[in-house]
Amino acid sequence: MGSRLSRLTGGNKPPDDKQIKMLDELRDPSPEPVLAEPEARMVPEPPKAVDAPPKSKYTYLAEGGEEYVPPPKRRTTPKIAKLRAQLRPKLVAAADEFDGLSSSDPEHRKMVKTRLQTLLQRSNIQLTQDEYNELEEAMIKDLLGFGAIDPLVLDKSVSEIMVNGPEIIFAERKGRLQETEIVFDDDDHIQWTAHRIVRPMQRDFSRRNPMVDARLPDGSRVHLIMPPSALCGTTITIRKFPEKRLTWQDLVSFGSLTEEVAMFLKACVRIRLNIVVSGGTGSGKTTLLNVISSFIPEDERVVTIEDSAELQLSQRHVVRLETCPPMQGTKEGQLVIRDLVKGSLRMRPDRVVVGEIRDGAALDMLQAMNTGHDGSLTTVHSNSPRDAVARLETLAMMAGMDLPVEIVRTQIASAVDLFIQVARLKDGSRKIIQITEVQGMEGQQITLQDIFLYKTPGHTGVQPSHEGGGQLEPTGLRPNFYTRFEEQKIELPRGLFGGMGSFNRRQ
Ligand SMILES: Nc1ncnc2c1ncn2[C@@H]1O[C@H](COP(=O)(O)OP(=O)(O)OP(=O)(O)O)[C@@H](O)[C@H]1O
Ligand SMILES: [Mg+2]
Structure with a gap:
């Protein structure tokens, strides 16, 4: 267009009337709406070179943290x-x-x-x-x-x-x-x-x-x-597969839990609570699942179900199941966690231990927990017991049974007795940071009550601390299932649940 214009106007000379008319005719009488260039074709302007990034007036932003210095590399000649x-x-x-x-x-x-x-x-x-x-x-x-x-x-x-x-x-x-x-x-x-x-x-x-x-x-x-x-x-x-899975003694020596809490967890397994260990990636879920599974009495029949077998149970009466992919080049022969959970119920287990619930198998697991397989154990990937409830809900809905959320929620409330939250703290240590009882439903909501919380000195509030250097402390509230310990004559350390005030209130 530029060259056509300059030819018409004769270079730098101002156009005369005739030329202006021709120019008008040349202009599109009804210009099409100009479409925006597709984004992919827009070439972003190269960033302008600047000597140094502008400093922020906020010191927190301006500080920028310590500069990371990678270690010197050992290269092959x-x-x-x-x-x-x-x-x-x-x-x-x-x-x-x-x-x-x-x-x-x-x-x-x-x-x-x-x-x-x-x-x-x-x-x-x-x-x-x-x-x-x-x-x-x-x-x-x-x-x-x-x-x-x-x-x-x-x-x-x-x-x-x-x-x-x-x-x-x-x-x-x-x-x-x-x-x-x-x-x-x-x-x-x-x-x-x-x-x-x-x-x-x-x-x-x-x-x-x-x-x-x-x-x-x-x-x-x-x-x-x-x-x-x-x-x-x-x-x-x-x-790496640990040569020896950590034991409760190891976890106590690392400060991941106290000896008293280990006793409490053993008692919870003995009274056949359904327990869900919740935590992020690599936070120690499988390790803790292994530890609490070790509290299952020798004479019970246990079926373990995992994606890749990591649990190391020392009991004799254990059937270990692992998922398997389809045969190469076909869709046959595959067994997923769901198949194994369903199948395990026909193996007359006293308890089912599922390595991790990641999909619709959640619904089968909840049903197993609700139908006479008390004392079953599993883990789920989530950041708090409250999140774990939501995650179980979502996963159970993935089973594709078109169940209303209220029904699923009721199933969770009646199936799960205890959530144990594990976390990798800021100092790199792995700890139990929250032990929470599922009390039931209040209207549409599942009611949860914390029994132990990880606290660091100076930490206030009702959420567990994620700093290191603290310990798991009782909240002062006794769980509702306490009477079952008494029924089964399980003695727990005095003052395990802390605060006498709340102790009295709940009696
Ligand atoms: N309490 C602990 N103290 C120290 N190390 C631990 C503790 N618990 C687990 N570990 C170590 O942390 C690593 C991860 O543990 P584990 O496999 O139990 O985590 P996970 O939450 O199951 O991980 P993933 O999300 O990948 O399944 C392992 O090397 C394990 O030995
Ligand atoms: Mg794991």
Whole structure:
């Protein structure tokens, strides 16, 4: 348009009347409404370079916290990284040849060493002693172990490993999650390890199946996801299977609960309360479920149901069930938690223990709890007992039975007796922060009453504290099911529930 205009107006000269008329004719007589450019096509202006971000007048905002300094990284020498990638596939006769072998077995290490030396001689690759040592160690980790993270996998003090692409690897030790000095050479290097993890399980990890949830032979849980969904590169998350599940004594020694509360929980299991452990990801739900399951008497028949078997019950009369995926390439053979909960009821269990309720299985679990399987235990992912009620409601509605919410709520109120809330606190410790009784319904609402709350010095209010350095304290209110302890002649420590005032009030 610009060039047509200048041709008509003859460059910079002002247009005469005739030209103005022609210009008017050229203009669209009924201009179409101008549509906004589709957003995707709008090119945002590049951000203007600024020397420093403007300071806020609010000191809290302006402070910006301490600057995070990542640990120095221990990288493979570039020459060795290149050789490692080139020689890795050449050292194995078949992709699965070393599956099941371990980097901590001297015989297996020797085999890799011998093959590496032969290959280097044949290829006439010259290396200094240091370079050779580095390459040999790298090969052993890649072919027999978990690549760069092999030392973390072997380190017993590490409970979780998180690989966020090649550069950033975190590990958790004693509740503290910290970035490590370890890196993978590149994304291909992570993928090599990822395939070593999934291959023995006959699982496919490829663009066709870019996300895998699996369990290692030792029981550790692994989650893998690759680009393009994983934007920072192939991501591996490993939750190591504890050699020994923590016991109530361990939890007491960590300050996660007091000995008196452990006694209270044992009594609750003995009087067959239906208990739901609630908490966020990695907050210690399964560990606590395991601990309270250990209070189930030896002579009861228990069925445990889990997505990936983590519970370690010491009782003899336990039937352990685990979900299973469909057979490869088909939709057959799959058993989900719901199927197992329904099925378990025909196995004449005294108690059903479900690892975690994540879907419509909630409804089956509530029904099991309401129909003579008292003393059943489970966990749910939520941030407070009140949230756990809402979550159970939502999950039970997912069962697709078209039940009105009031009915579901009534089912929850009559099924669940106790919520135990666990949390990972700001100092990294994992604690029970709330023990709450379900008292029943008041109108449309489920009534909950806290019996124990985690408090830190100076903490006021009715919500538990999330700071460390406190303890679980009685609220002063005795639970309604107290009489059942007396009926069964279970003696609890005097003053367990605290405040005598409320004690008297409720008598
Ligand atoms: N009270 C505790 N004190 C110290 N460590 C604990 C405690 N409870 C659990 N852990 C450790 O914390 C990690 C996570 O525990 P656990 O598997 O029980 O959590 P979870 O809430 O079930 O996790 P997820 O949400 O992934 O199922 C484990 O390594 C476990 O050993
Ligand atoms: Mg768990």
